[in-house]
Amino acid sequence: MWISDIHGHLSPAAALEYFDLWCHLQVIVLSQEPDTISWRWTENGTYSASSCYNALFTGSTSSKHWRLIWKSGAPLSVKFFLYLASVNRCWTTDRLERRGLPHEPACVLCSQHDEALHHLLIGCVFSCIIWHGILSWCCPEIPVPDGTLDFLRWLSSALDTIAMEKRRGLSTIAALTAWSLWRHRNAVIFDKIAPSSASLLMVIKDDARSWAYAGAKGLSNIILVV
Numbered sequence: 001m002w003i004s005d006i007h008g009h010l011s012p013a014a015a016l017e018y019f020d021l022w023c024h025l026q027v028i029v030l031s032q033e034p035d036t037i038s039w040r041w042t043e044n045g046t047y048s049a050s051s052c053y054n055a056l057f058t059g060s061t062s063s064k065h066w067r068l069i070w071k072s073g074a075p076l077s078v079k080f081f082l083y084l085a086s087v088n089r090c091w092t093t094d095r096l097e098r099r100g101l102p103h104e105p106a107c108v109l110c111s112q113h114d115e116a117l118h119h120l121l122i123g124c125v126f127s128c129i130i131w132h133g134i135l136s137w138c139c140p141e142i143p144v145p146d147g148t149l150d151f152l153r154w155l156s157s158a159l160d161t162i163a164m165e166k167r168r169g170l171s172t173i174a175a176l177t178a179w180s181l182w183r184h185r186n187a188v189i190f191d192k193i194a195p196s197s198a199s200l201l202m203v204i205k206d207d208a209r210s211w212a213y214a215g216a217k218g219l220s221n222i223i224l225v226v
């Protein structure tokens with residue numbers, strides 16, 4: 001924006017800004033007191049580390065599913081994937097298409113449907129086979145997700161119906177299964193492997209045993225660790 005013309009005249013916008021500034025300055029009364037530095041995040045103007053920490057969250061929004069993500073027994077990389085999934089930030093076909101980026105024409109796991117995260121984690125027939133295989137293995141009392149709820153809502157409702165001592169384990173195995181579906185999808189696209197529910201089920205069960213053996217809380221309550 002130009003401020004003034006070659007003759008030094010203010011533009012209309014600059015004149016308005018000048019007038020606005022002038023109005024603000026009218027109410028300021030200067031004194032002989034020396035200037036002081038005041039911390040705006042405490043009532044008394046004194047800096048504290050806790051007020052600084054709390055200020056970091058100003059304007060942030062919280063997810064009602066944060067506990068499902070961050071309190072599971074899964075490794076941090078898996079939790080971070082779930083966080084990205086919860087805010088729909090994974091690079092699935094629908095998102096790539098919106099950005100004009102190269103993408104597969106359809107879901108690579110079923111070749112029947114457009115790929116979106118909800119489809120990949122819950123709605124795909126391939127995913128249903130995986131969920132059925134995993135839940136019948138470790139939590140047979142939990143019904144296979146039918147696609148009416150997204151992943152975290154389904155997990156939340158499943159946790160409400162399972163015994164207390166199994167909740168942490170279900171939360172962890174669900175995180176592992178969702179993450180494994182994502183990795184399998186990536187391997188199909190980038191490593192050109194053929195989708196295989198049998199091999200993916202084997203990988204998930206092996207990983208679950210490894211996590212349990214490594215001390216992932218709750219998993220040993222729902223699977224047999226030898």
Ligand SMILES: [Zn+2]
Pocket residue numbers: 107108109110111112113119120123124125126
């Ligand atoms: Zn699919």
